[in-house]
Amino acid sequence: MKKFYLIIWLCIILCSCSANNIPTSTNPNIQIPPNTSVAFVDLNGNFYPENWNTQIGPYKKTSSLYLTAKKNNIAYILTNFETKKLAEYHQNILNKKRVFIFVHGYNNDAAKTKRNYDLLRTKINLDPIQDEIIEFYWDGLVSKDPIGSAKIWFYATGYSQMAGEFGLRKILNEIHNKDIFIISHSRGASVVLSSLSNPPYNDDFRRDTEKLGIAVDNKIPLSENTNRIVCIMLAPAIGEIDFTKQSDNEAYRTFSSQLKNIHITINKDDIVLKKFVGLQRKFNPTTLGYDKKAYNNLKSTYNFFTVDNFDGQNSHSFDVYINNPKFQQMVETYIKNR
Template sequence: MISNLRYLIILVFISSCGIMHNVPLSQKPNSFDKPNISNSFVDQNGNFYPDNWRKTYGSPPSNGKRDAYSLMKIAADKGITDELTGFEVKKLREFKERVKTKKRVFVFVHGFNANNEEVNESYGYIQKLIKVNAKDDEIVRFYWDGLWTSNPFAGAKIWFTATSFSQMAGEFGLRRVLNTISNKDVYIISHSRGASVVLSALAEPHFNEKFVKDIKEIHNVDVENAKELLENKNRITCIMLAPAIGLADFKSQEAGNDSFCTISPQVKKMHITINNTDKMLKKFFGFFADKFNPTDLGYKDNVYNELVKQYTCFDKTDFSGMESHAFNSYIRSPKFKTMLKANGIALAK
């Protein structure tokens, strides 16, 4: 009994080591690259990293804890919240002006437990895969704090923390990006828990009361003051690869667990993948897929079958047979190309 307890304590300690916040490599992470690339990088609460951020905000500790670090927390402690919010307003205004004359906007959203090098490789592949016109199309490379680790014992610990980070990144980060876009064809390609980022931007995510209280007291972020998604006459298509979300993510925060949330009429299509051999989505055993922050939308048909009763925008493509959950594996599948074509996205030759 004592030896088992000792083993458990050691395992918990090991799983807490080497968990990193996903922070920018660049000191100007929210920037524009010629000819048509916009980089958008938010922290765990959806705040945009300012220029030369490390000098003012330092680096987060290597433990992945929720309460240890955030831009707004540090800004509030230093009395520079106006400086941070002023930067965000400025960058969003610049982005709005940049895409004003564009016809299409492509947004890439990665999943959890992914470092910048891996994400950049995936984003770069998609950029080369699709046919874009630099004059008419803008590509947004969206980055959020899904944490990451090379420690095999820490994956589960990352998952439980990253789930709330994804919702905040969507509601306070991606939603503000989308609110600057008007009357355009918007294609959002997400992977894994990136689906939660997308859904949280398009609808109202559900947070428990303790989280709402803690995030306000510790990080100076008021969840209840989040801006709504503006009805800007966009035509939004979501392609969700290996969506690590479940039925609960579509439940209305206001109406309670028995009602489904309202999705903006701007959303014309949610095209998901189903893969009953994806080890991460099945949480290795399968019967855990609908528990512990569900991942079963991308794992099996039953959630999809429930959602199509409520929403007319859903479509699916079966990826079963592929065991990998990796972003790079999904986008390199021939079926991904088929999904792109089915949604009117031409491929580069």
């Protein structure tokens, strides 16, 4: 029976198509008054510059902003814009007390993500003066047919790590002495983990990426900026391996003392985390959000874990998790009471 499921899974992969999650705007990384910053990165964690579609040139599905700019000998545009944009993030946050960072999962386009971020905003007691929101968008790929999500999953797992290590971490390094609340969905949990500590890349992804001249090992670690980081991971599509070291998949890696809590949901009725046919432990595991076994194993190493059971909810959709009353309780615990 397992072989039968495997054949079905492989057929899905071979017969499906996908597209990149790219901005609909020529200037996506903007400030939205009174207190929202937008951060949009490509599949390698590069921030989209102003007029990216005309300055950088045609964006290819199999390429990246970095490679396209390098080919056109204008890579300095990315570097200069990133420096400028990170300085703006720093300035926007400087006088704020709390920072909220929203991170979507794979198989979400910008428009759908924006609707979910707006919904998420309504669930939080925000102070427009003291709070800053960062809407983080990354290239988790998009499939137009539900079955195609199987194919893009394999690529999105690596891209999520690049987005966190080379995109979100740079933003976190601009924040000092703040309460930071990172709310993620699905594979967005990998983006978050990868921003906090260098992730263990799949050997094939590492090899293929480095062949393109793109290094996957970031020499710039998370800065010790005395922040207090709380992560709420809804339907985390990750497993124990996502907490291991690149050099040793049998050993868990360490995280900054700034990380105060990771609060996850588990849900054995989430069909996406189950991978529809019970392959949650295969093909880049999604076990942390699926059952309590992975949580218990990690809890023995990390004391920052907390869990809520969402069994009975059969949808994986971000908005359904946001609207779950148990999520509101999580918000009350970590956010509204501070």
